[in-house]
Amino acid sequence: xxxxxxxxxxxxxxxxxxxxxxxxxxxxxxxxxxxxxxxxxxxxxxxxxxxxxxxxxxxxxxxxxxxxxxxxxxxxxxxxxxxxxxxxxxxxxxxxxxxxxxxxxxxxxxxxxxxxxxxxxxxxxxxxxxxxxxxxxxxxxxxxxxxxxxxxxxxxxxxxxxxxxxxxxxxxxxxxxxxxxxxxxxxxxxxxxxxxxxxxxxxxxxxxxxxxxxxxxxxxxxxxxxxxxxxxxxxxxxxxxxxxxxxxxxxxxxxx
Amino acid sequence: xxxxxxxxxxxxxxxxxxxxxxxxxxxxxxxxxxxxxxxxxxxxxxxxxxxxxxxxxxxxxxxxxxxxxxxxxxxxxxxxxxxxxxxxxxxxxxxxxxxxxxxxxxxxxxxxxxxxxxxxxxxxxxxxxxxxxxxxxxxxxxxxxxxxxxxxxxxxxxxxxxxxxxxxxxxxxxxxxxxxxxxxxxxxxxxxxxxxxxxxxxxxxxxxxxxxxxxxxxxxxxxxxxxxxxxxxxxxxxxxxxxxxxxxxxxxxxxxxxxxxxxxxxxxxxxxxxxxxxxxxxxxxxxxxxxxxxxxxxxxxxxx
Numbered sequence: 001x002x003x004x005x006x007x008x009x010x011x012x013x014x015x016x017x018x019x020x021x022x023x024x025x026x027x028x029x030x031x032x033x034x035x036x037x038x039x040x041x042x043x044x045x046x047x048x049x050x051x052x053x054x055x056x057x058x059x060x061x062x063x064x065x066x067x068x069x070x071x072x073x074x075x076x077x078x079x080x081x082x083x084x085x086x087x088x089x090x091x092x093x094x095x096x097x098x099x100x101x102x103x104x105x106x107x108x109x110x111x112x113x114x115x116x117x118x119x120x121x122x123x124x125x126x127x128x129x130x131x132x133x134x135x136x137x138x139x140x141x142x143x144x145x146x147x148x149x150x151x152x153x154x155x156x157x158x159x160x161x162x163x164x165x166x167x168x169x170x171x172x173x174x175x176x177x178x179x180x181x182x183x184x185x186x187x188x189x190x191x192x193x194x195x196x197x198x199x200x201x202x203x204x205x206x207x208x209x210x211x212x213x214x215x216x217x218x219x220x221x222x223x224x225x226x227x228x229x230x231x232x233x234x235x236x237x238x239x240x241x242x243x244x245x246x247x248x249x250x251x252x253x254x255x256x
Numbered sequence: 257x258x259x260x261x262x263x264x265x266x267x268x269x270x271x272x273x274x275x276x277x278x279x280x281x282x283x284x285x286x287x288x289x290x291x292x293x294x295x296x297x298x299x300x301x302x303x304x305x306x307x308x309x310x311x312x313x314x315x316x317x318x319x320x321x322x323x324x325x326x327x328x329x330x331x332x333x334x335x336x337x338x339x340x341x342x343x344x345x346x347x348x349x350x351x352x353x354x355x356x357x358x359x360x361x362x363x364x365x366x367x368x369x370x371x372x373x374x375x376x377x378x379x380x381x382x383x384x385x386x387x388x389x390x391x392x393x394x395x396x397x398x399x400x401x402x403x404x405x406x407x408x409x410x411x412x413x414x415x416x417x418x419x420x421x422x423x424x425x426x427x428x429x430x431x432x433x434x435x436x437x438x439x440x441x442x443x444x445x446x447x448x449x450x451x452x453x454x455x456x457x458x459x460x461x462x463x464x465x466x467x468x469x470x471x472x473x474x475x476x477x478x479x480x481x482x483x484x485x486x487x488x489x490x491x492x493x494x495x496x497x498x499x500x501x502x503x504x505x506x507x508x509x510x511x512x513x514x515x516x517x518x519x520x521x522x523x524x525x526x527x528x529x530x531x532x533x534x535x536x537x538x539x540x541x542x543x544x545x546x547x548x549x550x551x552x553x554x555x556x557x558x559x560x
Contacts (some may be wrong), residue, residue, distance in 0.1 A: 003356035010353065014344040093535040096340035101401065102303050103334035104357040151435070 004106065004114035011091075012122055015126055017084055021122055023081055025130030028072040034138040036065035057108035062142035066150070066218050069134050070157065073127070074211045078161055081126065082185060085119045090178040112246045116169060127154060144181045146218060153214035156227070159234040160210035164189060166238040207234040257282045257408060257438050258303070263312035265298050274462035275292055275312065277509040280408075280455075285434045287453030288442040289550065290332040295462040297337065300412050303440075304334060316408070330359055333401030333437075337413040339393055343386030347378050347396050350385060351403050358404030372399045376429075391422045396428065409433060410440045415448055446550055458550060466549075482511040482522075485538040486529065496532045500525065514542075 012018050037060055092098045101111070131154050139145045164185055171181030192208040203209075209230055216222035258280040265273040273295045280286040290296050300536065301307045303314055305323060314321045316328050341350060351369045373379040376395040381388070394414065401409060411430070415423040423445075428454045433439060443449050449456060450470070457467040486493045490508055497506050497515070503525075504518030517525070522539070529536055 003353070006356060007353050010349070011342070011344070096338070097342060099306070099334070099340065100354070101357070102306060103329060103332065103336075104354070105329045105359055106357055107326055108324075157530045 001114060003111045004110055005085055005118060008088075008114050008118040011088070012118065017088070017122060018125070020084070021081065021126030022129055024077060025126040025128075026133050028077055029130040029134035030137065032068035032072050032134060033141060036068045037141050039064075039068075060142070062138060062144050063219065065134075065138050065142055066153075066215060069130075070153075070211050070215055073130070074160075076229065077126070077130065079186070080165070081123050081161065081165060082168060083182065084122070084141045086168050086172065086178045086182045086185070088119055089115055089169055089172040089235045090176065091179070093172075094178060108250045109246050112169065112173070112249050114131040116166070116242060119165060120162065123165065124158065127158060127161075149220070153217045156210055156214040156217055156231060160207050160214075161240070162238045163207040163210075163234050163241070166241035166245065168247065170241045173247075173249035181211065183211050205230045205233045207237065210234055214254050257317055258440065259269065259313075259315040260299070260303075261315075263299065263302060263314065265295075265302060265307070268311055271462050273302070276459070276462070276464040278457050278464055278467055280438060280440055282438055283434075284454040285430065285439040285441055285452050287449035287456040288440060288459065289444070289446060289449050289456055290442075290459035291444055294444075294459045296444075296459055297412055299459075300334075300410055300440075300442060303410065304329070304332070316428065330404065331407045333404070333406035333409045334371045335397050335401045335411040335414050336410070336414065339397035341385045341393065343384060346384055347373060347381055347388075347399070350396070351399055354400040354403045360404045364407060368403060368405075372403050375402070391418060394418060394422065394426070402433075402478070406437060408438045408440065410442075412442045414441075415443065415445060423448065457458045481542055482515045482517065483538070483540050483542055484515055484536065486513075487535040487537060493529070495535055496529055496534060497525075500528060 039057070040060055041242060070085055092101060102108070131150065135145065135147060167188060168181050168185045171184055172178070189208075192206055195203050196206065196208045196212070198204075204226060209232070213222055213227050213230055217227065258278075260276060260278045262275045262277060263273050264271075264275050276295075278286075278288075288296055288299070298307070302309050303316070303321070305321060305325060308323055317331060319328065321328060325533055342353075349368060351372060352365060354365075355365050355368060357373065370379065376399045378392065378395060378399065381392065385393070385396065398414070401411075414430075415426045418426060427448055430439060430441065434452070434454075441449065441453060453470060455467070455469045458465045474503065484493070490511070490513055493513060494506065494508075496514070497503060500520055502520040504516040504520075506516075507514045515525075526536060526539075
């Protein structure tokens with residue numbers, strides 16, 4: 001397992017995935033703060049230029065910053081990360097490197113576990129860097145930044161990311177390639193997103209609601225029971241997808 | 257060292273291996289010979305547990321291999337037919353990673369990596385593997401297979417993509433390696449197999465047709481033939497030879513008449529030629545090449 005972790009971390013380092021996630025995280029954090037702070041002023045300026053006339057807009061608050069941050073994380077960071085995860089899970093098989101790997105005493109279960117661990121280390125690292133940069137900038141620009149609530153909301157948001165990465169891992173275990181797993185995962189994301197406004201029954205607890213719950217958690221405007229259930233379901237589904245993914249990968253014949 | 261019994265594998269309706277039996281002895285070079293598509297790579301993939309067998313057993317070093325077993329691979333080095341590497345690593349980094357996977361705690365990693373790099377002449381190549389030539393990649397493939405000092409080396413068509421000089425170097429390397437390990441050498445290049453193998457198994461359409469030492473195979477009467485030179489043209493000589501019903505086969509190769517005597521005694525042949533006023537200038541016994549033997553066994557002259 002140690003050798004596998006070393007191999008996967010070496011890949012992340014040598015192929016600059018670490019720096020991509022780091023750069024993306026910082027960029028999105030900065031973008032979120034700046035957008036929240038100056039968006040209203042920019043809109044007023046633009047409308048004045050067009051002769052629409054000015055109208056009173058409220059002063060931006062820290063809530064605007066949180067909303068911008070999670071919006072960017074869900075729409076950009078998450079999709080880029082999903083793409084990197086798909087390439088990472090499937091690269092050895094699609095490139096033919098698995099012959100070299102599995103001719104050695106390497107367990108397929110440990111192989112997938114190592115990949116899972118390393119990809120989430122990368123995701124958490126990127127998100128944490130983004131969060132810290134965001135927190136640092138927000139504290140100076142807005143009043144009322146709640147650091148620990150923000151950290152808690154990150155955990156809630158990451159359960160959402162976890163679910164989709166594990167779904168992707170399962171699909172790579174099934175197909176052994178990147179294209180179909182990526183397409184299906186993104187399709188599931190968009191389909192579930194379309195249903196996410198439905199606040200009842202099954203849809204109340206889908207992992208897609210977690211980004212919204214992350215914001216509600218910061219605002220202290222969330223039913224604790226619903227939040228816990230959604231997190232538990234998200235984690236449960238992720239574990240289920242992981243186990244099934246490893247099982248399918250073990251069954252997979254890499255070459256037909 | 258490796259015993260395969262009644263090994264079967266099909267892909268849908270296509271039978272890749274049809275119950276083969278083979279036995280590789282310790283410290284020999286076993287030539288696993290067959291045309292492309294004969295089932296050689298499938299057999300190797302089954303030995304390495306890359307794919308699941310339909311029937312049969314594979315016993316390695318006295319222990320039957322079960323699906324999911326990995327420990328026996330510590331004793332195996334594998335040189336694939338088309339090696340692929342992580343392009344972002346250098347040869348040294350790649351070999352260090354390969355070593356880490358092998359769980360060999362008795363060897364010193366740095367020392368072993370340097371030794372193996374020197375052995376394959378890649379010790380002064382610091383660039384990434386992505387910039388390597390085909391020959392360098394093939395040598396690196398051998399290096400990764402040797403990095404954990406395996407007892408059993410599987411080589412799947414290691415010379416098929418190499419130029420003549422590369423091939424010669426590879427055969428030299430196999431000869432050196434054969435002094436310290438068992439080699440399972442899969443190839444369709446019969447000339448190469450003839451040069452380096454101690455024993456040979458001929459595979460065709462998923463069936464192992466012959467297995468034995470090179471000596472056994474070539475000492476067999478069926479594997480000898482005679483070349484004949486006379487004072488007349490081949491056409492004239494052939495006319496006479498064709499009247500001998502007991503001759504097994506007569507052919508012309510490189511302007512030489514090649515005769516498989518079958519039940520014919522040489523004396524009868526000479527007498528017949530003498531009666532036709534044909535003088536024999538040379539009559540030599542020759543061993544068939546492995547290629548000829550292969551063609552004969554597979555009964556498929558056009559493709560070998």
